[in-house]
Amino acid sequence: MDKVNVAQKLSLFTEHWSPKIVGELNGQHVKLVKFKGEFVWHKHEQEDELFFVVKGWFNMEFRDRTETIQENEFIIVPRGVEHRPVAPEEVSVLLFEPATTLNTGDQQGELTKHHLERL
Amino acid sequence: MDKVNVAQKLSLFTEHWSPKIVGELNGQHVKLVKFKGEFVWHKHEQEDELFFVVKGWFNMEFRDRTETIQENEFIIVPRGVEHRPVAPEEVSVLLFEPATTLNTGDQQGELTKHHLERL
Numbered sequence: 138m139d140k141v142n143v144a145q146k147l148s149l150f151t152e153h154w155s156p157k158i159v160g161e162l163n164g165q166h167v168k169l170v171k172f173k174g175e176f177v178w179h180k181h182e183q184e185d186e187l188f189f190v191v192k193g194w195f196n197m198e199f200r201d202r203t204e205t206i207q208e209n210e211f212i213i214v215p216r217g218v219e220h221r222p223v224a225p226e227e228v229s230v231l232l233f234e235p236a237t238t239l240n241t242g243d244q245q246g247e248l249t250k251h252h253l254e255r256l
Numbered sequence: 257m258d259k260v261n262v263a264q265k266l267s268l269f270t271e272h273w274s275p276k277i278v279g280e281l282n283g284q285h286v287k288l289v290k291f292k293g294e295f296v297w298h299k300h301e302q303e304d305e306l307f308f309v310v311k312g313w314f315n316m317e318f319r320d321r322t323e324t325i326q327e328n329e330f331i332i333v334p335r336g337v338e339h340r341p342v343a344p345e346e347v348s349v350l351l352f353e354p355a356t357t358l359n360t361g362d363q364q365g366e367l368t369k370h371h372l373e374r375l
Contacts, residue, residue, distance in 0.1 A: 185282050
């Protein structure tokens with residue numbers, strides 16, 4: 138029940154595409170992640186995902202359009218919708234999603250993280 | 257699936273203690289609220305609540321201690337734990353909590369909001 142300082146947690150890691158758990162409530166996880174470059178196209182069959190930009194910006198690509206998400210903006214990607222985050226520069230993002238969510242969704246591969254660190 | 261700009265949503269209302277729904281995912285709501293002054297002591301029997309400070313700061317009082325939550329910090333209050341937000345100055349807060357959450361929890365009264373506006 139201690140408070141969490143987002144900047145302090147972000148200072149604890151440098152890897153990209155490796156979400157860290159920083160909170161848990163109601164079966165959902167709060168995660169922090171740094172993106173840089175292009176992720177894989179994927180979708181989540183059972184989970185809606187929220188991406189809140191803490192620092193920087195990135196493009197969320199959908200099959201039919203791209204949304205640019207700036208600092209202090211968020212987007213909710215509903216379950217079943219294919220998406221791909223692309224970050225030309227490093228961006229820090231807070232995620233809010235069910236504890237069951239796998240980062241690469243239905244596309245398991247090299248980028249898949251099965252065991253997330255807690256900070 | 258449109259992105260949400262937090263500052264733009266906050267510019268749409270001025271009332272205190274009246275959460276607005278700005279997102280929904282996995283049975284959870286994302287809300288924005290402005291606090292000023294003292295709220296009522298209450299708890300939620302079934303819901304954990306996350307308070308993320310977007311602008312300003314406030315004190316989260318518990319029966320045995322007080323936590324000061326600054327900008328870009330959050331605190332998760334587990335179900336069953338009595339708490340009272342106190343904001344000496346206006347603060348803007350983002351809430352993540354189950355869609356079933358009533359703002360005053362087990363203490364229904366004048367401050368209770370049964371029907372929340374969506375922005």
